[in-house]
Amino acid sequence: MTDAHRKILVLFAHPALQKSRVNRALIRGLDVMDGVTFHDLYERYPRLEIDVRHEQELLLQHDIVVLQHPFYWYSTPAILKEYQDLVLEHGWAYGREGRALRGKILLNALTAGGSEEVYCAQGRNRYTVRRLLAPIEQTASLCGMRYLAPFVVHGTHALDAAEIELHRRDYHRLLEALRDDRVDLDAAARATHVNADIDAIVRTHTH
Amino acid sequence: MAAGGFFTQALVYLTAAILGVLVAKRIGLGSVLGYLLAGVAIGPAVLGFVGAEGSDVMHFAEFGVVLMLFLIGLELQPSLLWRMRSAILGLGGLQVVVSTVAIAAIGMAWGLAWQVALAVGLSLSLSSTAIVLQTLQEKKLMRTDAGQSAFAVLLFQDVAVIPMLALFPLLATLPRHVEEGHAPGDAGWVSTLPPWGETLVVLGAVSAIVLVGRFLVRPFLRAIARTRVRELFIAAALLLVVGIALLMDSVGLSPALGTFLAGVVLANSEYRHALESDIEPFKGLLLGLFFISVGASIDFRMIAQQPGTVAGLVALLIAVKWLVLLLLGRLFRMGLDQNLLFAFALAQAGEFAFVLFAFAIQDGVVPVDVASLSIAVVAISMATTPLLLLFYERIVRPRVGTRESAPRRADEVVEVNPVIIAGFGDFGNIVGRLLRANGIGTTVLEDDSDRVELLRRLGFKVFYGDASRLELLQAAGAAEAKLLVIALDDLQRTHQMVKSVKQEFPHLRILVRAQGRVDAYELLESGVERVYRQTLDSSLTLGVDALRMLGFRAVQAHRAAATFRQHDENDLRELASMRHDRPAYLSRARQLIAQLEELLQSEVRDSGPVDDSAWDAESLRREFSEKSA
Numbered sequence: 001m002t003d004a005h006r007k008i009l010v011l012f013a014h015p016a017l018q019k020s021r022v023n024r025a026l027i028r029g030l031d032v033m034d035g036v037t038f039h040d041l042y043e044r045y046p047r048l049e050i051d052v053r054h055e056q057e058l059l060l061q062h063d064i065v066v067l068q069h070p071f072y073w074y075s076t077p078a079i080l081k082e083y084q085d086l087v088l089e090h091g092w093a094y095g096r097e098g099r100a101l102r103g104k105i106l107l108n109a110l111t112a113g114g115s116e117e118v119y120c121a122q123g124r125n126r127y128t129v130r131r132l133l134a135p136i137e138q139t140a141s142l143c144g145m146r147y148l149a150p151f152v153v154h155g156t157h158a159l160d161a162a163e164i165e166l167h168r169r170d171y172h173r174l175l176e177a178l179r180d181d182r183v184d185l186d187a188a189a190r191a192t193h194v195n196a197d198i199d200a201i202v203r204t205h206t207h
Numbered sequence: 208m209a210a211g212g213f214f215t216q217a218l219v220y221l222t223a224a225i226l227g228v229l230v231a232k233r234i235g236l237g238s239v240l241g242y243l244l245a246g247v248a249i250g251p252a253v254l255g256f257v258g259a260e261g262s263d264v265m266h267f268a269e270f271g272v273v274l275m276l277f278l279i280g281l282e283l284q285p286s287l288l289w290r291m292r293s294a295i296l297g298l299g300g301l302q303v304v305v306s307t308v309a310i311a312a313i314g315m316a317w318g319l320a321w322q323v324a325l326a327v328g329l330s331l332s333l334s335s336t337a338i339v340l341q342t343l344q345e346k347k348l349m350r351t352d353a354g355q356s357a358f359a360v361l362l363f364q365d366v367a368v369i370p371m372l373a374l375f376p377l378l379a380t381l382p383r384h385v386e387e388g389h390a391p392g393d394a395g396w397v398s399t400l401p402p403w404g405e406t407l408v409v410l411g412a413v414s415a416i417v418l419v420g421r422f423l424v425r426p427f428l429r430a431i432a433r434t435r436v437r438e439l440f441i442a443a444a445l446l447l448v449v450g451i452a453l454l455m456d457s458v459g460l461s462p463a464l465g466t467f468l469a470g471v472v473l474a475n476s477e478y479r480h481a482l483e484s485d486i487e488p489f490k491g492l493l494l495g496l497f498f499i500s501v502g503a504s505i506d507f508r509m510i511a512q513q514p515g516t517v518a519g520l521v522a523l524l525i526a527v528k529w530l531v532l533l534l535l536g537r538l539f540r541m542g543l544d545q546n547l548l549f550a551f552a553l554a555q556a557g558e559f560a561f562v563l564f565a566f567a568i569q570d571g572v573v574p575v576d577v578a579s580l581s582i583a584v585v586a587i588s589m590a591t592t593p594l595l596l597l598f599y600e601r602i603v604r605p606r607v608g609t610r611e612s613a614p615r616r617a618d619e620v621v622e623v624n625p626v627i628i629a630g631f632g633d634f635g636n637i638v639g640r641l642l643r644a645n646g647i648g649t650t651v652l653e654d655d656s657d658r659v660e661l662l663r664r665l666g667f668k669v670f671y672g673d674a675s676r677l678e679l680l681q682a683a684g685a686a687e688a689k690l691l692v693i694a695l696d697d698l699q700r701t702h703q704m705v706k707s708v709k710q711e712f713p714h715l716r717i718l719v720r721a722q723g724r725v726d727a728y729e730l731l732e733s734g735v736e737r738v739y740r741q742t743l744d745s746s747l748t749l750g751v752d753a754l755r756m757l758g759f760r761a762v763q764a765h766r767a768a769a770t771f772r773q774h775d776e777n778d779l780r781e782l783a784s785m786r787h788d789r790p791a792y793l794s795r796a797r798q799l800i801a802q803l804e805e806l807l808q809s810e811v812r813d814s815g816p817v818d819d820s821a822w823d824a825e826s827l828r829r830e831f832s833e834k835s836a
Contacts, residue, residue, distance in 0.1 A: 088821070
């Protein structure tokens with residue numbers, strides 16, 4: 001592994017991980033993946049008392065930030081909102097002098113109970129996941145970060161173990177490709193979700 | 208016995224024990240073999256330090272077996288015993304019957320009368336509870352499938368001795384051989400009763416033990432514990448066992464069986480661990496003495512006269528019993544490695560054979576020459592057990608491989624809790640309840656017997672005893688636990704406990720309650736990582752409420768307390784190291800207090816651990832007004 005690799009910070013938020021099937025599978029092995037820092041926010045801050053300086057330090061040390069979480073009310077669990085409110089300070093993340101996050105990459109990796117069909121203009125949820133994530137995409141934009149389409153696992157309640165394993169492989173493949181700079185970032189930014197056609201986005205070899 | 212004689216004997220036995228076990232352990236053999244060899248060494252055959260009184264010593268030392276059965280009973284709750292019933296009756300019963308038949312058949316082929324052959328078969332079918340259990344425990348094999356089955360078989364054998372003794376007079380073919388009838392089980396007055404009377408007396412004795420154990424022992428021990436004189440408790444524990452042993456002996460039952468029963472009755476009581484830890488050393492010493500006397504009693508003169516016969520008989524006995532055990536293990540679906548262990552462990556004859564042969568001679572069942580030859584065979588077969596197990600461990604098992612199918616029966620004998628709580632006052636109580644409510648088992652130790660009584664009535668499973676004693680912790684399962692919560696009121700004892708636990712159970716993670724700041728300093732200094740000041744959380748909660756009553760928003764008060772807490776914890780650790788230098792300590796403490804106050808009062812709290820300045824950023828307002836200007 002060379003230094004040229006990009007460093008990934010996975011900000012993981014699940015307040016009831018003990019009950020989660022899919023997220024538990026997705027994070028398995030992340031803590032030992034090369035170039036990845038796995039950061040379990042609810043484990044570190046059970047009372048939501050976020051150590052802002054520490055979090056800013058971590059953000060500075062990484063090139064890619066992944067917000068991994070279940071999709072709660074078309075958004076993130078509460079701690080990620082608290083995190084944005086407190087860590088992305090004016091004068092640091094945004095504002096005239098706020099440049100700390102410029103050029104970094106941001107994406108969501110989320111699990112949703114609803115199927116892909118209900119997340120569309122004709123569906124029950126009326127919007128795609130990507131559109132519902134607009135506040136985060138805009139946050140990235142204000143901070144000068146590059147926002148990629150989310151990695152979405154749809155229909156989690158109906159997945160069996162084999163299907164979950166396939167999603168885990170896709171997710172880890174994506175993270176490794178991001179780390180090794182093997183992702184077509186333009187294609188990834190355009191997609192509705194990054195794992196819709198992962199083969200089109202991830203290159204097998206560095207060019 | 209003269210005092211000089213007693214001390215000389217004690218010197219011989221103790222020296223032999225220490226040297227024997229020391230050497231045996233050093234070269235990788237178990238303590239049982241060490242004791243046996245020590246016995247051989249001081250016996251008439253080698254050094255001749257002990258002679259005729261050897262068998263007296265053995266009778267005295269048999270009390271060690273009684274104590275051992277009591278301790279085993281203490282670890283075995285009635286419900287667990289009930290669950291083992293098929294193993295005890297089925298496996299145990301078949302072992303005794305099949306081995307007896309096989310040995311008797313060989314005896315008859317040898318030319319013995321069927322009555323003599325049957326008596327020999329019965330006596331030799333039994334195995335040695337003392338050697339097997341001690342060796343298995345030492346090798347930590349009691350919880351395995353084989354260990355459990357061996358235990359079940361031994362338990363059945365202990366019971367089977369009684370009907371065997373009753374049967375012997377019926378087998379008599381020779382004139383009664385009257386000698387001093389000092390052996391245990393010599394129930395003079397009971398045997399004069401008619402059969403129904405005998406049965407009644409036996410039933411009465413057993414129910415007396417159950418009833419007394421259930422209703423009288425606990426208040427009695429509580430009264431003793433209240434005096435807080437430790438040796439009085441030890442004396443009471445020994446008295447209990449001696450009393451039961453005597454009662455059983457007087458009605459012709461096995462004392463070991465009676466104390467085992469008493470142990471089972473007391474297994475659920477709060478005094479279980481205290482009794483265990485107090486009796487353990489006596490058991491160990493007496494059992495050692497017992498093994499020494501077995502070693503010393505091996506009659507080498509007889510062996511020297513017919514070495515070939517003795518060796519052949521020992522080999523034959525072990526081979527026959529081994530084969531029977533192996534087949535039964537097969538029948539009861541044991542895994543191959545477990546089955547082999549089971550067979551090797553129980554293939555010897557046991558100490559009950561000594562008793563049975565003594566009776567057989569006395570009742571005129573077995574001729575003296577057959578009996579003494581058998582006794583020599585028994586003693587040697589006992590001595591070979593540790594060697595056989597060593598052979599199994601080093602040579603057989605590596606070839607067979609360990610195929611223990613998950614320790615599925617692991618929890619049957621001893622309940623293992625991951626957490627031990629020492630001290631169950633208000634503090635320990637809350638910790639214990641929180642854990643229990645989340646399905647975590649805790650073993651609670653408390654040395655205030657009145658409190659134990661109260662908590663038991665409230666439904667808590669609390670054990671009496673001084674948790675700072677290592678033996679008690681051992682008995683409470685410290686070797687298997689993961690966490691130790693210390694919430695003792697006495698700082699001195701807490702320190703002592705931390706120190707010894709770190710040494711003896713380094714795997715245990717220790718969480719300590721500290722009464723206040725000064726205690727916390729001392730504990731931190733002694734290397735405890737997790738120190739919890741008992742007043743910190745509640746005083747902060749009160750402080751938060753006070754702030755709110757004075758008009759602070761709840762979130763603000765709460766986060767201020769969080770900041771305070773973090774700072775104070777950090778400061779505590781910093782100050783702990785410098786508290787011996789009084790002036791430096793005071794000035795640094797003043798400085799830290801001032802820093803914290805400043806931080807909490809400042810508008811922009813950008814250096815605190817709980818920083819929420821971004822919720823309403825001054826800089827944002829400034830930038831905005833500059834832009835619009």
